[in-house]
Each structure stands twice: as C-alpha cells, then as structure tokens.
Amino acid sequence: MNDAHDRVHIEFMGKVFLVSEGTTLLGALIEAGRDSVKEIGCSGGCCGACGVLYRRPDESHVRTGLACRVPVQDGISFSLVGQYPLRRVEYNLSEISDPKQALFDLFPEITTCRSCGLCVQACPQGIEVQRAMWCAVFGDFAEVAALFKSCVQCGLCTRVCSVGICPFQIAVYASRAQGSHFTGPAPDLVARMTSIQSGSYEKEWKAVLRSQAPLSDQEAR
Numbered sequence: 001m002n003d004a005h006d007r008v009h010i011e012f013m014g015k016v017f018l019v020s021e022g023t024t025l026l027g028a029l030i031e032a033g034r035d036s037v038k039e040i041g042c043s044g045g046c047c048g049a050c051g052v053l054y055r056r057p058d059e060s061h062v063r064t065g066l067a068c069r070v071p072v073q074d075g076i077s078f079s080l081v082g083q084y085p086l087r088r089v090e091y092n093l094s095e096i097s098d099p100k101q102a103l104f105d106l107f108p109e110i111t112t113c114r115s116c117g118l119c120v121q122a123c124p125q126g127i128e129v130q131r132a133m134w135c136a137v138f139g140d141f142a143e144v145a146a147l148f149k150s151c152v153q154c155g156l157c158t159r160v161c162s163v164g165i166c167p168f169q170i171a172v173y174a175s176r177a178q179g180s181h182f183t184g185p186a187p188d189l190v191a192r193m194t195s196i197q198s199g200s201y202e203k204e205w206k207a208v209l210r211s212q213a214p215l216s217d218q219e220a221r
C-alpha cells in the first residue's frame, strides 16, 4: 500500500502513520512528531537507548532491534522497549582479591544459564552473548571483553533471558576486572596520564574551562 510519493504506512503502538520511505523507525517517529523519542539519544546506533520490538508484515514472529537502525517498510508494526529495571550490583574492584570467584557472589544467576540462545537472537549487534556468559563462568574474562566490544547496552538480551541474567552488566564487570587484575595498565595511557599530571596540558585545559564559562552580558549581546 505505498502511496504515489514514496511514503509508507507504519503502525506504532496501534496507530497508523504515513512516513517517508527510506527512513528508519526512529526517523519515522520524529517525522510523525511523537513525544516518545525525546529521551532517545544518538540516532546512530551507539547509545543503545532506542530498543524496539517490531514485526514485519510478512512475518509472524517479533524481532528486536535498534529503532535508529531498522529501516521502515510498508506495513511494519513496532513498539519502543523503554528502560529495563536492572538490579543494582555494587562492587569495588580494588577490594576484590579474586574477581573470577567474586563473579558468582555478585551475579549468582549466571550459573543458571540454559544455553537457550535467545540473547544471541535478540542482540542487534550480533554479539555471541551466550558464549560470552560461559566464558565468564569459566574465568576467561579477556574473551568476554573481546566479545562485548560492540555492546551498546540496549538491554534487549536481558529482557529475553528467562533466568534473569543481565549479560551486559556481567560483561562490564568482567572487562573491568580483566583490566584491573590481569591485563595491567596500558603503557600509552600511563604515559598520557603522567604527562597530564605533570602539567603538560595546563594551557589547553584552562582554554577549555574558559570556553565553558557562562558568557558575560556584553559577550552574550
């Protein structure tokens, strides 16, 4: 049912809108003037704030994705997923002597993974989430960090997990622990930090601070 001017019908939370062909689901919501996009961030597949459930007209199953990456299609139907209520897990890595063992205290649910693969299907970034969880269980934190490099923390994997595992929280923990306890400091980073601490960038830093100061009345005019 495309109309003559390259426009398509989309259905957002039960309401039908006519939008430009070639845009994304997020672009369609902006075009339709929906308030629901106000808290959505980057529009470029980086911030993870636009998780979406969508159904293509020719399919019976619902897919997950990022609204700023999924192209509109005539007859597509979708809803935004919104914030997921996460369990707050607090830890101080400098107080943990054995982070591989502490994983099971902080995230005991990880041992209940059923290897169902739903998290892998849900991930818009194509991450091997299930494999990463098992790497974490077996203490291969370096591999967890490598597998999760492109994670945008959209939370779609958490939403589909029937045993309450939050893979990206676990991946963040494993990556931090890998850095703090096993890999050691990156030489380039240490060199740059030392150079900052010794005042090498004082002039530039002051210029940045000046540029962020509120404008005086005279400058504002």
Ligand code: SF4
Binding pocket: 122, 123, 124, 125, 126, 127, 129, 150, 151, 152, 153, 154, 155, 156, 157, 158, 167, 168
């Ligand atoms: S691993 Fe989970 S949180 Fe990260 S991008 Fe994939 S679905 Fe989103």
Ligand code: SF4
Binding pocket: 112, 113, 114, 115, 116, 117, 118, 119, 120, 129, 130, 133, 160, 161, 162, 163, 165, 167
């Ligand atoms: S959805 Fe949950 S239970 Fe299934 S493989 Fe992923 S982490 Fe394991």
Ligand code: FES
Binding pocket: 026, 040, 041, 042, 043, 044, 045, 046, 047, 048, 049, 050, 066, 067, 068, 069, 152
């Ligand atoms: S708006 Fe940031 S990932 Fe889609």
